[in-house]
Amino acid sequence: MPSTLSYPGVYVEEISSGVRTITGVATSVTAFVGYTRMGVPDKAVPITSFSDFERAYGGLDRDSPVSYAVRQFFANGGSQAIVVRVATGYASAAWTLQDSTPAAVLDVAAATPGAWGNGLRITVDHAGARNPDAQFNLVVSQLQADGVTLRPLETHRNLDMNSASPRYVESVVNNASALVTAKRKGGLVFNRAGYAVSTAVTFPLTATDLVIAGVVNGATAFKLTLAGPAPGNMADLASAVNTAIGTAGLTAALQASESGADGGAGTGCLKLASLASGESSSVVISGGAFGGLSGSIQLGLANGGREFTGNAQHRPADASNLVPPVKGVDGARAGATEIVGTPGSKTGMYALMDADLFNILSIPETFDMTDLQAAAVIPAAVDLCEKRRAFYIVDAPSGKNLSNIATWANGVTQSRNAAVYFPAVSLVDPLDELRPRAMAPSGSLAGVYARTDANRGVWKAPAGTDATLNGVLDLASPLNDLENGQINPKGVNALRNFPAYGRVVWGARTLKGSDAQADEYKYIPVRRLALFLEESLYRGTQWVVFEPNDEPLWAQVRLNIGAFLQGLFRQGAFQGRSPREAYFVKCDSETTTQNDINLGVLNVIVGFAPLKPAEFVVIQIQQMAGQIQA
Incomplete structure (x- = not known):
């Protein structure tokens, strides 16, 4: 109701509908941590192309696995990345x-x-x-x-x-x-700003037409002309300059007097001072020598005098x-300790704590580590991803084979927020005359994740014949169906080479995806969809905090979260033929009791029915019996 009803008539006012649109967050912002030749150390810097990486981090470098990973990320469809440079022994020119x-x-x-x-x-x-x-x-x-x-x-x-x-x-x-x-x-x-001092003036002066030109207070240009006979002493010179100041209408801005060489008490020099208050006042002499005096009187640094504008000294x-006398040094690749860093100082991977959002983490440095070194990095990276609702693509140390990759993967971490792929990929190395080089696959896979998210949605498994690995020359260890069947039930995803499709991603399980664990987040798209929902709802419901905790608020929460989930349902993010089968939002007196209200707690329960990938396709074929007459 309007605050004041003073006259008979119709009053019109707008009221809030209670609709607050929840926007889904990005799903494929990929963070890369490792050594680069250039760049600010231990700082998370966003980039949107490999050209950005070349400008900020120096491009490809044979000692930088991250440089190849970033290149592969953008080559496979990635669009947003964050880079953290980690190095030791570096120095700046x-x-x-x-x-x-x-x-x-x-x-x-x-x-x-x-x-x-x-x-x-x-x-x-x-x-x-x-x-x-x-x-x-x-x-x-x-x-x-x-x-x-x-x-x-x-x-x-x-x-x-x-x-x-x-x-x-x-x-x-x-x-x-x-x-x-x-x-x-x-x-x-x-020194205090606001005046200029000439060199020592020698008398007698012989010129009859003297000019001083410049700028006062940084803005007002002036030109002083001293007509008549040349002054015979400093008192006459100062008087003549002050007369010219009056003629120019600058009495309130300038004043001439005799001074010492430093502008203080003394004799022998002409001082031209600003009368404006404040240290920013200045007299700038731009006219060079004092008119036609042939150097007898000079004001300003360029002419051998002194100009006190505050900034004039120590130039x-x-x-x-x-040439830089102190040489810059690239530094060297950091070890496991430096890559992990420390949360308090936000070094190493913890520099990502300053990033607003990242969804995928890649640390290709672990590919060149020993098992012991990798075991120091991977659990810390998993912990960071679980705290930031991100997903970690684990790069196994090189040398892993079909017989030990599953044992290693299940021993180093069993996280819903991580996945491991086998085998490594082989890339053409532009820095080695285009010879093949075995590299960690996480950069290529992050690009496939991003491409799949953009084309199909985060609920689609980043695997299958559409998940081709661009820029990959070959796989380090080609797998057949039986070999693939040895690692897939243990939660290790295969990279395969098919004649019609090339190199493709042929697995979509998290490191909780072992059949023996029967985890509800067995599949990568299910886990990533859950992380997407969590982050989107976390950011989209901040407005609820400190609102009155009662049914009107609960209804608004149900409306806004329900509208967000309905939009995802219409895009095909959930299974079910109707919204009732696909999702639910519960926020009422059953979820939030009076005791919860007294404690300042609002409970919202959101359920969703995720799509599961068709991992095994079974086709049954039988012969038809001959036709029998009825």
Whole structure:
């Protein structure tokens, strides 16, 4: 009802329908953890193409299984990935820039560790800067393959050393550059901004027409003309400048006086000061020498005087194409301990704790580990996936064969949120003259998962004749039907080679998929559908928290979750001929008792009937008996 009913008539108001649409989350965002040649260590970075990976992480590298896995992921239909670089012994290329004193004033470093930064070159100049007496330009170039040619990649203009400036070097470079970072040396002291001081003035002056041009307070341009006879002493010079200031209408902005060389009390120099309040006030002399005085009076750094704009001091001296004196180092592949990392510092795989969402985890590094090393990584990865409602595609250590792969897989973990595949895949290696190379299959499989999700839905098993492995030259150990039958009942999925279809995924069981366990999440699509529902409902019902816990809220919950599940039913996500057979949502006084209400608890029960893959197809054939006359 409207808050105030004051006049006879019709009042119209809108009321809420209680409908809050639940949107399904992504299902195939894949996280890759391992060594890369470039990139920020221990940070989860999203990418959407292999080109992104090449720019941020250096592309394919023979020491980086992750690089091949990411390439295979996008080649097989993946669209969103997250990369965590884990390495040891890395270092960044770095420079220390000096001012004219000389004294170290600015540290510049390659944006990410690695030898790639050794090809960068730094140039410092003030040509074309808005305030050439105080600002400078920083140019970052790349040494080309010929070892001689330099290609400019970034130019950062009008940089200031004063943190009070909107063009502060750290703020500008660190937010705009993809190649370098900047850090001002600590302990630098800046004089108060707001005035410029000339060099010592020698009398008598002989010119009769003197001009000072510049900018005051960073915005107001001015030009002062001193007409008449040349001043004979500093008092006359300061008086003549102040007269010109009055003529120009700048009495409230500028004032001339005699000072010492540092702008303080003293004699011998002309000081031109801003009268505006605040440390940001400045006088910028852009007119060069003082009119026609042939260098007798000069204002500003470029002319040998001093200009106190705060940012004028400690400016890096001009330099051309500086080679990094501190060399970058790529580092080496990390061991099991570094790949796992620590939750507190969010290193290794725990950097993914900062990622909003990932659905699939791939750690191809385990393919090159011993069984003992892999046993340190895989359980930790499984635990992370179970906490984040993600699915882990386990890469078994190389050397596993048909006789021991099942024993190893069931010994290392028995998780509903994980699956293992056998055998390894063989890829064409562009870095080894296109020779075949055995690789972990998880990158290819993650791409197949993503492709199947996009084409059919997360409820469709990522297996079958449609689940072809693009970019896979061969399989390390071709399997026949009988060999496939040895590992499939034990929860190990086979990769097969069929003449008509090529290399395909021929299994869809989780590591709880052993027939002996009879687990309800035996199949990958059933488990992944459950994870999808859990994450979608978790995110889509946040609005319920702190709402009044009674029947109107329960009805809204049933309505919104029911509408979400109905949409999935119409897409074919559940079995059953009707919604009643496919799913249910229960949220009422039976699920939430008065005691629950008193404790602030709301209970919602959601049930669904998942589709199970047709893993075994049995065709019975018999002969028809001859026709018998009736």
